[in-house]
Amino acid sequence: MPRNAPPPYRGGCLCGAVRYVATVPTLGARICHCATCRGAMAAPYLAQAQFPRRAVRWEGTTARWRSSERLFRHFCPRCGTRLFLEPRDAPRLGIPLATLDDPNAIQPEMHVWISEALPWGLGPDDLPRYPQGSPLPYRIAAT
Template structure:
């Protein structure tokens, strides 16, 4: 139910955004495969923030101008960032053809609504707001949606 509600509230693609200094600009030309707020310690440290609100897109639907650097934050994930200003831009799973984009880097960060909280077992007590989104102690039991035409 929350999934359908979040889709209805999202603005239509394309979604545009970029880094703080403007050296990297991106476009996500497809609907999101899902949007989640992750409270895990790795995402918190990588983002230097209390959580990571991000949306996943089919990899083929995301393009960008400018150069990113990346580092491997776990066995399955690369994190891309702007080498000039340091803005964290993309999460690239090694095991799936998709990219995560932090919602805060969108030109309109309210264009995509998160659908759930994940890894709440690691959440900072003050970082879980009073919203009605589903909460999962670890990863979501719901897979990301399939891209259209897949």
């Protein structure tokens, strides 16, 4: 299991209009290679950590877009930075690790949706790899 820095985790958008803090340890961190995440992030994958929704506060205004039946993606309307992933079926938020003030504070634990990965987007790490979504407990609703 990777060693993460202790909370709180602070971060924000590129222009500084939105700042956030997550006050508890992550529920899990993963690298998603699905086509939806790649397209939404304009990147070969999305490295993100999940937190209980109640443990994340932010200042500033976000806009959101529904990228799938179950997921909203929040972004800064001023600079466009993608900030949060909000599932409709669970009280949690995903936070892209690249938006943390210290992007090394949380280490990914696995790769998911590698069935949709770009061949050159998979690094030479030894993290577990799953052809589709995360295994349990990552699909369990946060309480």
